[in-house]
Amino acid sequence: MNESRPPILRIRDLHKWYDDLHILRGLSCDLRAGEKVAIIGPSGSGKSTLLRLLMTLESPDSGEIEVDGQAMWSTTPAGRTVAAGEDVLRRIRAKLGMVFQHFHLFPHLTVLRNITAAPQIVKGIARDAAERRAGELLEMVGLADKANAYPAQLSGGQKQRVAIARALAMDPSVMLFDEVTSALDPELVGEVQDVLRQLAHQAAMTMLIVTHEMQFAREIADHVMFFDAGTIVEQGAPEQIFSAPKEDRTREFLQRVIDR
Ligand SMILES: Nc1ncnc2c1ncn2[C@@H]1O[C@H](COP(=O)(O)OP(=O)(O)O)[C@@H](O)[C@H]1O
Ligand SMILES: [Mg+2]
Numbered sequence: 001m002n003e004s005r006p007p008i009l010r011i012r013d014l015h016k017w018y019d020d021l022h023i024l025r026g027l028s029c030d031l032r033a034g035e036k037v038a039i040i041g042p043s044g045s046g047k048s049t050l051l052r053l054l055m056t057l058e059s060p061d062s063g064e065i066e067v068d069g070q071a072m073w074s075t076t077p078a079g080r081t082v083a084a085g086e087d088v089l090r091r092i093r094a095k096l097g098m099v100f101q102h103f104h105l106f107p108h109l110t111v112l113r114n115i116t117a118a119p120q121i122v123k124g125i126a127r128d129a130a131e132r133r134a135g136e137l138l139e140m141v142g143l144a145d146k147a148n149a150y151p152a153q154l155s156g157g158q159k160q161r162v163a164i165a166r167a168l169a170m171d172p173s174v175m176l177f178d179e180v181t182s183a184l185d186p187e188l189v190g191e192v193q194d195v196l197r198q199l200a201h202q203a204a205m206t207m208l209i210v211t212h213e214m215q216f217a218r219e220i221a222d223h224v225m226f227f228d229a230g231t232i233v234e235q236g237a238p239e240q241i242f243s244a245p246k247e248d249r250t251r252e253f254l255q256r257v258i259d260r
Pocket of ligand 2 (some may be wrong): 047
């Protein structure tokens with residue numbers, strides 16, 4: 001890995017409040033291009049909030065976020081936290097793709113239109129090129145035969161694979177996955193995990209994966225971050241975090257989730 005390149009994601013001292021709830025408490029981390037990072041940690045610790053901040057669905061109260069060397073949120077000399085201009089934000093957003101726990105497909109559009117809509121409208125890609133790319137992505141997620149189906153005709157696992165294809169159609173450099181298998185029936189988890197595994201084999205793709213499946217995190221990630229109460233309590237190689245955690249809070253969390 002080229003250590004001299006700036007990280008693709010650089011987060012410094014990020015704070016987020018909801019009313020009097022201090023959700024993110026001085027979060028800092030770096031992601032290098034191509035890294036596959038798993039975020040684990042208890043419910044309510046701020047994992048989804050972090051991903052939503054990266055997608056500009058929320059604003060931080062203070063702190064800095066840089067994507068691929070470009071400031072998204074920065075601190076002025078007077079200490080104010082400010083967002084980048086709209087054109088910079090648009091460029092940054094184009095580098096990030098997100099898949100949510102609850103799919104968020106457009107119910108009135110076919111699978112194919114779900115995938116081609118944003119490339120055509122946001123990126124101005126011609127319809128036939130967008131459809132060709134959508135076809136390749138559907139092939140990749142094993143749903144080539146569902147192009148003309150509507151979301152309501154699909155299983156949860158199939159919907160989630162469409163959601164992944166839809167995010168990939170925008171050609172992001174960083175993919176954010178927020179507990180993408182936790183709304184699925186157990187027998188459908190594997191097919192979605194398989195798609196994530198396949199993506200993880202692409203060296204250029206940076207992946208930030210929030211998951212409560214420890215075995216999967218261990219297998220897919222080259223770096224694991226343990227979140228608790230709005231900060232990263234501990235991070236390191238999967239082997240270290242899962243086999244030899246240094247912090248009590250990590251140990252307690254792992255005992256709790258693995259004994260279940
Ligand atoms: N829009 C919101 N308004 C108020 N509180 C929120 C909002 N979104 C999340 N929270 C609260 O922030 C905390 C962290 O939430 P979240 O980031 O979803 O945690 P996680 O994904 O780790 O479970 C939770 O206590 C949640 O109730
Ligand atoms: Mg969450």
